[in-house]
Amino acid sequence: MARVARTRATLRDVAERAGVHSSTVSRVLNPKTRPMVSETVAARVLEIANDMGYRANPFALSLKTNRSFTVGVLIPDITNPVFPPIIRGIEKVLGPAGYTTILADSDEDPDIEQGILDRMRARQVDGLILATAHRADQVVEECEADGIPFVLINRTMAGEGIYSVTNDDFGGIAMAVDHLADLGHRRIAHLAGPQDLSTGFERHRGYLEAIKARGLEIDPELIFVCRAFTEEQGKTGLEALLDSAKPFTAVIAGNDMLALGCYDALEDRGLRCPEDMSVTGFNDMPFVDKFRPPMTTVRIPHYEMGNAAANILLSLLEGEDEEPPKSVCQTLELIVRGSTAKARD
Amino acid sequence: MARVARTRATLRDVAERAGVHSSTVSRVLNPKTRPMVSETVAARVLEIANDMGYRANPFALSLKTNRSFTVGVLIPDITNPVFPPIIRGIEKVLGPAGYTTILADSDEDPDIEQGILDRMRARQVDGLILATAHRADQVVEECEADGIPFVLINRTMAGEGIYSVTNDDFGGIAMAVDHLADLGHRRIAHLAGPQDLSTGFERHRGYLEAIKARGLEIDPELIFVCRAFTEEQGKTGLEALLDSAKPFTAVIAGNDMLALGCYDALEDRGLRCPEDMSVTGFNDMPFVDKFRPPMTTVRIPHYEMGNAAANILLSLLEGEDEEPPKSVCQTLELIVRGSTAKARD
Secondary structure, three states, rough: HHHHOOOOHHHHHHHHHHHOOOOHHHHHHOOHHHHHOHHHHHHHHHHHHHHEEEEEEHHHHHHHHOOOOEEEEEEEEOOOOHHHHHHHHHHHHHHHOOOOEEEEEEOOOOHHHHHHHHHHOOOOOEEEEOOOOOOOOOHHHHHHHOOEEEEOOOOOOOOOOOOEEOOOHHHHHHHHHHHHHOOOOOOOOEOOOOOOOOHHHHHHHHHHHHHHHOOOOHHHHOOOOOOOHHHHHHHHHHHHHHHOOOOOEEEEEEOOHHHHHHHHHHHHHHHOOOOOOEOOOEEOOOOOOEOOOOEEEOOOHHHHHHHHHHHHHHHHHHHHOOOOOOOOEEOOOEEEOOOOOOOOO | HHHHHOOOOOHHHHHHHHHOHHHHHHHHHOOOHHHHOOHHHHHHHHHHHHHHHOOOOHHHHHHOOOOEEEEEEEOOOOOOOOHHHHHHHHHHHOOOOOEEEEEEOOOOOOHHHHHHHHHHHHOOOOOEEOOOOOOHHHHHHHHHHOOOOOEEEEOOOHHHEEEEEEEHHHHHHHHHHHHHHHHOOOOEEEEEEOOOOOOHHHHHHHHHHHHHOOOOOOOOHHEOOOOOHHHHHHHHHHHHHHHHHOOOEEEEEEEEHHHHHHHHHHHHHHOOOOOOOOEEEOOOOOOHHHOOOOOOOEEEHHHHHHHHHHHHHHHHOOOOOOOOEEEEEEEEEEEEOOHHHHOOO
């Protein structure tokens, strides 16, 4: 262990070297109390402290101020490119306000999520932004019980008094259904996301309602519920539908990663997108405009979501007079690109 | 501030409710000392502690053990998809070893990086993995002076005794040059990354050497040094070369983000890739195989890099007998896809 031992100069070490009492060192190191000490002494103490590489004991400091100026952000899947612009939106609000954003990736594993939360709270982050919420979520309940300020982002759960920034998932899917119906598609499949997530659940509900509203037939055989929002699950899901369902000409994927999996399945089967099958995604994550074909998708305002969640958290942390909005639900936009086309006769 | 106040049950609260001394509570809560207390008392204390939602004061605990079982990872640009698989590689080693990985994104800003480092050290992460290193790096020097165990990943800097996991950037570029020369390209441009980063520097050096080794002419007009590894800089760089240099038929980009910017510039100018211009990237980051055209690139073993860096850090943290390797340099592989083709006559 010798090579990792950390020896830090203590307040006492600095005081001894400077020949002053440690309370004097303490006063000098705090800009607010520095004027209480003579300029000559202050200059000597600062030089010695700097020279010895002294740093205030952060734990002692935290015990005193009870603030870390650190905010934790829990991400369910760091490999999903939808999150970085959300994170940037958070950082660009919290940074200038003096807070450092730290992130952790749960990889959709509840045990890892619990571990992260315990460690983050143990290091006393001042607040949390959770992109990991399930519709029923023990971790969120713990945060509530604990009284730590937190905001849910992207995914939400039922409950009074929970701050959240989400999207109109229900209405977003309706735009995709209308777009495909306008292109003449009659049999439109749905690759739904996990139903224990508000996103997967609301988009599925939106699909059913929009199909009905357009006077199309709801065929349960055209719906596949994926176990995760991953490319691999999207491929598996579309393959299952292609194998079992009666012919269909379009598929609405629960998000862009699932839609990307649809591209894979179509390529494997020698089917062309959009000529043989129209595909829509959800999120407009970075890079989908670069894909073959560029993806038609429902755009969520990533960066703005991050901004909004961070602003709510800030007003909770700073205890501003005005109560922040409980839940922000953003309106969405359909981005039509090359993965959708007129239905073949 | 009332609505964010956090009231936690203290050890004393639990002791009072249980009618025992707080040292008894302390003994019960530590599985190692629990046998010192009668089973009946232990059971009562545990029930009450649980009931009151008592958590050991994490700062007090840290002061005692001086271990947080948290490792900090500094990422220079969270929007670059090359990092998530590296992060996963880190997490999959550290997680099972009992460490939580927390991440922070410096957005290539030295001030933000310094702030993150200060906060992370203040919360006493046990160690650091830095993907942010510059060839001369004050933050790395501070970590050295501080004695905190750390490992550099992807980028490195000169210096004795610094642990690092990097790639054969020099040799990787040579593979790209050879590939293009074999396809008959004679005038091959280079969009170099920032020269204060080892990656940008070594790849530039590798380009010069490989061009010479193939008996091709080095034309300084064919080289553009980008200010950052971003899509926007790649677009700017290729546009500048197209505007100023004598005709060329291929461009070697310093990484995939720069190559993606080349796609943008070519599309804007009505030029086709690979028919009019071959493009190579570096990293084989996720999604480049999905692009139009799928990108020819030099593959770095992302996940394995993460594993290797985490394993080195672990042996530093756990103080194993065997000294870990000082620097690991991984060999690379050229992945030929659709963005390169025979040079036009």
